[in-house]
Each structure stands twice: as structure tokens, then as C-alpha cells.
Amino acid sequence: MDTRISGKTRLLGVFGTPIKHSGSPVMYNFSFNYYGIDCVYLAFDCGESQMKDSLTAMRRLNMRGGNVTMPCKQEAARNMDKLSPAAKFVGAVNTIVNDGGILTGHNTDGTGVVLDLKDHGKTIQNKKIVLLGAGGAATAIMVQCALDGAKSVTVFNRGAAALEKAEKIGEKMKKEGVSCSLDYHLLSAEELLTESVRQGDILINATSVGMAPMNEGQSLVTDMRAFHEDLVVYDVIYNPEITKLMKDAAENGCRKENIIGGKGMLLWQGACAFQLFSGLEMPVHELKEFLEKREKEGIPVLRDIVHE
């Protein structure tokens, strides 16, 4: 029995479905334990149509907050009292903070990438970013990079519909004074993609291309002339740890220390959420050690911590 639990213990949780695989309870409970914070974190199976009731429960039970995963992120955003700038532009919430019944929705997916890059000594300020994808993760990354001072974000996506959605978000940001230059292209514009990466500072893959098991061994950058010595390559994919994109980048002139996989994004989006819940820094490095130990013991947790 956990000796931390008392009459004053506050509850948090992750909402979505399926949810039993979630590694979030391990990550947040480890961090609450680390500081001796009187909170517990659980996983709640919740479909989109049940999200509104779950938010009523969050208020009624005076929960401190929680996280939201598929398929509830947009529905959660529609039912917040307040939204952070990123959550407002993206229209999706993955973190909720409850302050006396006022629910504020945040989106920490993009911050996860920005903080992970920072942890690797890379900043995005004034950088030319090429972003592959226009889905949920990509849109959050586009918005956060623009809000955090990237010089430009050039988005490439397979389909036109998601690209148009991203463009609408970009127009809203522009109207509100975000100065980052944003461009949108189809992936079929292959030469433009190669040239944009050649001229770019940071390439981010935010598609599922490269992910095991279905898309492993695939990459959207097929012209190896795109890679260059100063390019930072970030792949949101965390399984496998080294994707084809990362391998190609390493074999075609990119420096090893500039090639980063998506494992850290999982931790850093959580670290950002933990700070919002507690005002404290998540003990990321201790947590990493703990998770690596669990992994070695055959109890993988890390790859399941994702609020997609």
C-alpha cells in the first residue's frame, strides 16, 4: 500500500481509448513519488462521447488535472474553460490543469520536441525548419515552432486536405501576430522537398513513415543529396529507435550528434505537463534511468507513454 495516499491525496489521470497500454501512470507516479507530492495518477478508458462527462467528474472530484489521448483530444479542447495558445491554434488538448474548477487545456506535443531539441543542445529560434506531415503531431510541432521563434516552417504532406487544415491554422496565427514564415506543399513536389532540406537547418519527420511494424524501413526523404553536415534531423518515431531516415542522414553527411529519435519527445511532453500540474521540473534524467532499468528487465514502459 502506497504510504503517500491520505485524505488529501489528489487524483490525476489519462483519458482515452485504448488506454491499458499507457505508460503515463508510471511516468507521473514516479515523478510525484520523487518529490513526495500527495497525488496519484491513473488511466481511465474514455471514448470521445464520454469526454464531457469525464470533465464534469474532474471538476466534481477536484482532480488536479490529467492528460488526454486519442480519440478525445479535440473533444476535450471544445470543452475547456481556457486554452493555452498552442492548444487554441491546434484545436486539441493533451494536458488539462484544474484550478478550482476552471479547466485549462494545453498541448505539450510540440513543446516535447522543442525541449528535446534543447536537451540535445539545439535551439529552434531563427531556424529554417522542414516539417514532414500535417497530422496531429505535425500540427502541434508546427504551431510550437512558430510560437517559439522559428524563422520558417515549410510543411510537406501526402494529402491536400490536412495541408489545407494546417494552412488555416497558420493563417490564424498570422492574424494574431505570429511572425514565423509558413509554407505548405505536397510531398509529391520532390525536388522542392530536396531543395528545402538542403537549405534548411532542422528536418522533422512527424509522420508515421518509418514506424514499426507497418512502416519500418521507409523514409520520405529519398534523395540523399538533401542531407548536409549542419542539418539537424529529428524523427518523432520512437520504435524503432533508429529509423531509416536517421540511418540515411548518418550515412549521407549529417553529424551523429545532430540526429535525434522520438523517445525524448515522449518524456519532454510529459515533463512539460508535469510542470503544469506541479510547478516543478520532472526528474527527467532519473526517470530515464528508471525506465531504462525496467526495459532491461523486460518491462518496457517508455514506448507506451504517448498521448497520440
Ligand code: NAD
Ligand atoms: P496522424 O494520423 O494525425 O498523422 C499521420 C501523418 O502521417 C499524416 O501527416 C499523414 O499524411 C502521414 N502519413 C502516414 N502514412 C504516410 C505515408 N505512407 N506517406 C506519407 N505520409 C504519410 O498521426 P499523429 O498523431 O500525427 O502521429 C504521427 C506519428 O508521430 C506516429 O507515428 C506517432 O507514433 C508519432 N508520435 C510520436 C510522439 C512521440 O512522443 N515521440 C508523439 C505523438 C506522435
